[in-house]
Amino acid sequence: MAYSIKTYAGTGAAGAFTTPEYLDSSHIEVYVDDVLKTVTTHYTITGTTVSFTTGNFPTSSNTIKIIRKSSQSTRLVDYTDGAVEVAATFDEDSKQSLFIAQEALDGVEAVGFTTFQPLKVAPAAPTTGMVYYDAPTNKLKVYTGSAFVDLH
Numbered sequence: 001m002a003y004s005i006k007t008y009a010g011t012g013a014a015g016a017f018t019t020p021e022y023l024d025s026s027h028i029e030v031y032v033d034d035v036l037k038t039v040t041t042h043y044t045i046t047g048t049t050v051s052f053t054t055g056n057f058p059t060s061s062n063t064i065k066i067i068r069k070s071s072q073s074t075r076l077v078d079y080t081d082g083a084v085e086v087a088a089t090f091d092e093d094s095k096q097s098l099f100i101a102q103e104a105l106d107g108v109e110a111v112g113f114t115t116f117q118p119l120k121v122a123p124a125a126p127t128t129g130m131v132y133y134d135a136p137t138n139k140l141k142v143y144t145g146s147a148f149v150d151l152h
Contacts, residue, residue, distance in 0.1 A: 003102035004068040010058025017050040020068040023076055023095060031065040032058050070099040072150075104140055107131075107151045122148050 004020050010032070019028050025045045030037045037043055042056045050066055058064050077093040079085065120135055126143040131151060134141050140151040 002106050004070075004099065004106045006066045008064040008066075010060055010062035010064060012059050013057055014051045014053070015057070015064075017064060017066060019045065019048045019050055019066050021048070021095075021099075022068045023070065023092060023099070027068050027070050027099075029067045029069055031067065032062050034063075034065075068099060068103065070096055070103060072100055104151065107140065107142075 006018060006020055008015075008017050022028055025039075028039075028045060028050075030039075030043050030050055032042075037056070039045060041053070043050050043052045052058060075093075076096050077089055079089075122134070122141070123130060123132055123143075126148070128143055128145040130143040132141055132148075133139075134148075141148040142151045
């Protein structure tokens, strides 16, 4: 089950395609037949709904993927010493961590694996698409054909 990816068939209309839950609309990417589309040029997001703009309606032969990619490098919540926090602040912080974990799981399932043996060094003879868990950095990495990159 994908947590951070929604897949739809095109309809030939603007549609009302639902996004995965997200914290910031900049975390949403929309692809049509694996081609990244541009917000406001090709589609708009209102709440959790993606609608395609005139002239950009995917046809029934097109596959639409709406993917959440939460920020892994920027914390959305920064706690201040002595501040009184509200539940919404804690919810946002925990959702960011949850979403990042879900996105990693979806990436792992997409390549057909569900568990990894932690390794201290990258595999010596990788093949394109190979995924491994880098124990020193605590990150999943995928081999692109020329290098291992963080999977997110």
